Amino acid sequence: MAPPSRYHDNNGAPAQNVVVPAEEETEAPPPQCENRLDHNEFRRQGYQVIDFIADYYARMGNYPVHPSVTPGFLHRQLPDHAPSRPEPHAFAAALQDVRDLILPGLTHWQSPRHFAHFPASSSTVGALGEALIAGINVVPFTWAASPAATELEMVVVDWLGKALHLPSNLLFCGGGGGTLLGTSCEAILCTVVAARDRKLADVAGSKGIGDLVVYCSDQTHFAFHKAARIAGIRRENCRSITTHHGDMFALSPAELDAAMRADVDAGLVPLFVCATMGTTQTGAVDPVRELCAVAAAHGAWVHVDAAYAGSALVCPEFGHVIDGAEAVDSFSMNAHKWLLANTDCCALWVARPAVLVAALGTEQEYILKDASAAGHDVVDYKDWSVTLTRRFRALKLWLVLRCYGVEGLRDHVRAHVRMAAAFEGMVRDDARFEVVVTRWFSLVCFRLRSPESLGGEKVANELNRRLLEEVNKGTDGGSRAPYMSSAMVGGVYILRCAIGSTLTEERHVREAWKVVQDRAVSLLRKMEFIACKEVAK
């Protein structure tokens, strides 16, 4: 292997991408710096990065949300090997390439016109909290490995739990406890494993892992299926209970009960119910109190996955959606989705931490204890998750809560809910469209009704599929287009407008609706023209 001596030398990639900024050219090249954590160098490069990001935010509205690129576009522009030695001014040149090669190929999740999936909610404090974490770079896998980091995590999960009006039995102050993980996928996996090991201990001898059954609805995020599969639950023992439009796609306690009884009759063991607050497709809310009652009869664990909508619980007016949550075993939400905490920051709370630690805990000589912790009931977070290495996420969440305050987070959530209500109103006011599912939070599910002349319901899905494509392309080649996504519920294809980007203002929502209307008009005209020609033939 002979790596190239210069970054752009070995594949003929365009050298013009490496433009050294003017202010750099006048400086003498920096002396060869052997200290890779030099504070002066950090300050110099750090200001460049801050300016880079600030400029990115300032220009955000100008980027097409989704790039027009084909697979391989970036691969072709980069060398095959890392450079052997950096080119002069490598850091500035790399930032220039980020601007010229990479940013144009990203989907800009921070764009005010990003309405797809769920938001990846950013804030200046959330982003800078991550920067601070990376700069300090401690690894708080045990209390001793960085005491303040563990303690801040314990404090901040209680702060967040209180801010979300969670039942106190899930918080440290009420006998439960929480942790900050990367994603809801991890949170769900950890709880499934904890429930599994508890249940296997209960049924030891008579039943095995192959007899355990987990339950969710057909709206539950695939993260749950994946977690159950990873945990060794048979694929055929994962029950996705069908939901119905009439129930707003919520998991039916009666159907859960029937499924559990049937499984018990078949000699199987109900293990786990994953309820969702705010499903990915339509934002549906499963009835927690009733589901817990059904699960309790079988000793099944109940987890609430509130990945997206959990953030809404900062507003007391949404408290009713988790009525009965004091009976759940665990609850998780992603503060990085809609609570200004930047990726990644998933909070998981459990009512009985000892069950989690029994499944995930480990004891090793080579992990340092601290004599001062002896006799104290110290939390070692490595025993609460899949991973040993972990970042100091608590610092970011603490900064966000402290710098915006609970009321500030409410303002943030309510602004998006207001915009979603406005968008929903615009859809309702246009008879060509319909709101498919009543909105709970800031996600609007809608579709274009297909005129009878085009085949009515029979072609409606295809019509809406094409509408989404047209909307995302926009009217001007993409630069002002909104970016939405889709769902398929009960055989019906719908468009999803998920509002929650920090930069989104009412005008972006109005403009997005105008694009939808325009594209619908032009699509209908085109399809009617084709239909006419078909008839004329």
Added chain:
Amino acid sequence: MAPPSRYHDNNGAPAQNVVVPAEEETEAPPPQCENRLDHNEFRRQGYQVIDFIADYYARMGNYPVHPSVTPGFLHRQLPDHAPSRPEPHAFAAALQDVRDLILPGLTHWQSPRHFAHFPASSSTVGALGEALIAGINVVPFTWAASPAATELEMVVVDWLGKALHLPSNLLFCGGGGGTLLGTSCEAILCTVVAARDRKLADVAGSKGIGDLVVYCSDQTHFAFHKAARIAGIRRENCRSITTHHGDMFALSPAELDAAMRADVDAGLVPLFVCATMGTTQTGAVDPVRELCAVAAAHGAWVHVDAAYAGSALVCPEFGHVIDGAEAVDSFSMNAHKWLLANTDCCALWVARPAVLVAALGTEQEYILKDASAAGHDVVDYKDWSVTLTRRFRALKLWLVLRCYGVEGLRDHVRAHVRMAAAFEGMVRDDARFEVVVTRWFSLVCFRLRSPESLGGEKVANELNRRLLEEVNKGTDGGSRAPYMSSAMVGGVYILRCAIGSTLTEERHVREAWKVVQDRAVSLLRKMEFIACKEVAK
């Protein structure tokens, strides 16, 4: 719940901790900013954070590596609730609290005197790469979700694999492929699950998950046991094969073979072998080629966990330690441990990506496809890991490789190896001490020999346990003390001096050794005095 209206109002915590910097006081309070991603605000706060981190690095040598605190110390100083509204100048005040309350309670992993566990290697580019990732905040779970992020990840794992001299069948360019995860724990879990599902498909009907057996040595990191348990492998089906001092604590292929044969004879199914390059306790290296040959006879998956020492492979002189790696199924290493990439950044390569995707892949309507990707063989990284949400880690690793170059990373690794060799030499030159295991990389395992007058080998472990405590306390109450950790191998308690902090220079290593010698002298004197008194009684 009534959160306090001011940060420090509700529990009488010391108000003097919130000191508003002088330059802030002279400014008018900033106008209520509703845009939480305002570019001017980002720049203003961003410079503060950069200065904060730069100052932290400049003062790093002055912090005691490990704080003298007792559990609850931070909890007691913080309010019970998040503030309702932020106090004036909340961001500056929060940074001040980070400086005054949090930093003094951290274990400073970036200290030049941090020799415990393994390093959490930082660099200016690694830290700022994380800042850039957090600022851009895209979520590249599929190619379409952020095309440039997926492509850069594919490019950079090949760059890194080539820089580490990995066999090309593990790289995209050779038919394999890689991804960037958070930690080795995740990497191992993903590969165990992939191996499990492949094996269960192979033995369908005749054997079940309860029959699968995994293998490692008694030196293998607990992450492997944990991963196997999470994946539903029975605890009693995890074989920890005893290692021996004579083999430098490496996993014996002969003993692996014997264990596998015994299991097959008992009707069980060998599934997975976890080999380690650079064990956590002593840096031992398992013989990859021979282990692969044994595993192949049983169709067992071989993973190499090179979490720490994988970074050393940038230096060709270490290439022999993975001799035979072209036969492994997967390989992982943490670029955040010793390759300047800041936490977290675990690279995982697999020879057959399709097996990983078969186990972890999912297909959902609500994940947007991109028409331009149709017909291309696009990687959707959500199908390569536990999680859906993921950070744009490739950007950080790309910046590190580009700005330091492969030769720069070699310089970095070799400097630490040189310092470790120097420390090892100092231990050898002092007859009171012994090097317990010959050093492979930058970890030195040593102990104080216990004089016969104190009971010789019988009390050696206790003596060394006390020595570590004394060393970590230091000679002056801790502010200049090194921080080391311990291991227990073959019944022998040893001290571990793991060199790899970016700020560590030769003088820190010499000073650390001096502290060890001084503490040993004073400890031996104290113990001999006690022993004399015992005899005199």
